[in-house]
Amino acid sequence: MSSSCSDSSAKLMPLSEALSHLLGSAVALVDEETVMLDEALGRVLSQPVASTINVPAWDNSAMDGYAVRHRDINGLDALPVVQRIPAGTNGQPLVAGTAARIFTGAPIPEGADTVVMQEMVTREGESIRINGDVMQGSNIRSAGEDIRSGDKVIEIGTRLHPQHVGLAASTGIDKLVVKRKLKVAIFTTGDELTMPGHALEEGKIYNSNRYLFRGLLEKMGCEVVDLGNVADQYNATCEALTIAAAKADLILSSGGVSVGEEDYVKKALEDLGSLDLWKIAVRPGKPLAFGNVNDIPFIGVPGNPVSLFVTFSIFVRPFILRSMGVSDVTPVEYKVVAGFDWQRPDKRAEYMRAKLVTNDEGLTVVNVYPSRSSGVLSSVTWADGMVVINPEQKLKKGDKVRYIPFSSLY
Secondary structure, eight states: OEEEOOSTTSOOBOHHHHHHHHHHHOOOOOOEEEEEGGGOTTOBBSSOEEOSSOBSSSOEESSSEEEEOHHHHTTOSOEEEEEEEOTTOOOOOOOTTOEEEEOTTOBOOTTOOEEEEGGGEEEETTEEEEOSOOOTTTTEEOTTSSBOTTOEEEOTTOBOOHHHHHHHHHTTOOEEEEEOOOEEEEEEEOTTEEOTTSOOOTTOEEOOHHHHHHHHHHHTTOEEEEEEEEOSOHHHHHHHHHHHHHHOSEEEEESOOSSSTTOOHHHHHHHHEEEEEEEBSEESOOEEEEEEETTEEEEEEOSSHHHHHHHIIIIIHHHHHHHHTOSOOOOOOEEEEBSSOBOOOOSSEEEEEEEEEEOTTSOEEEEEOSOOOTTOTHHHHHOSEEEEEOTTOOBOTTOEEEEEEGGGTO
């Protein structure tokens, strides 16, 4: 069974509607596995992490200096230094009227309630003289100041970044329960495609989409099932889709879903499962295919490299994250000052490749790549993000515009 929005008279589907439909169809993985911390980066947490200790575990010094009793500071001209406490060692209880040389991270000795930074101290032999006023409790990090025992420190559905792994380690945890990796099968279509490293015959182009697909998926932490380039033949296409459905949780392809005589993905999907063809109000990347083979979801993106990158970023990325079990799939975006004029509004939302630059006044503004072409892949390497221009929107230099940095996507 299939439904089609591909005829030329069809109304363009709003981007938000297409994305809502995709995310509503995504089913989160249920399979879990336990991994060591050094294997956890990029994985999605399946069980919450709670601390079993206080962090820090004891009161400790926030800097190099001298541990004292605050009431002794003004009572004596000088305080004898009677012990030295490096990080990783425990000092003796502090005797009234004395000081302890202490270093950052070292436990505060019993009896001390203040650390005086070394820059406020004059050393006189084995004694110190404190210069200036010091507040009681200064420069001490209290036990549990960062994390208290029992605190939930990482939530379910968090995609683990280095800071999460470091936080887990700070509580003494050495392994985490995560979702298994999402398996994504990919293939490209087109007899005109040639693999890099081979001579390019007339009428052929190099297959950049295969490597673009792989790179994006591997960056997201997916396990890639690479079926290569599939010949423009119905039987070959059916075979690729059947293999993909047996091995993967999601199938992706580029190209081959139009109504052209040589585009066999559409017919194969309709025969093997289901297919919806959407014309979405977005540029580049208007055509998008969504269906399934044996209940395995399929997403087909345009064959032009820039369209692939943009539609992957807008639609495929959040679908994958939701399938991984990630809670928040919305990319971070900012309002920034446009360094360009835009007097060519379109009925579609435009995702222009963009770069933050410093203008002549020393202000940060965003510029867009001069070409709108969906085949200019160099525009993506030139850029550090995308500017979103709303349908029918005009812009002048100095206007605020939506900017999505690539760093918030991958």
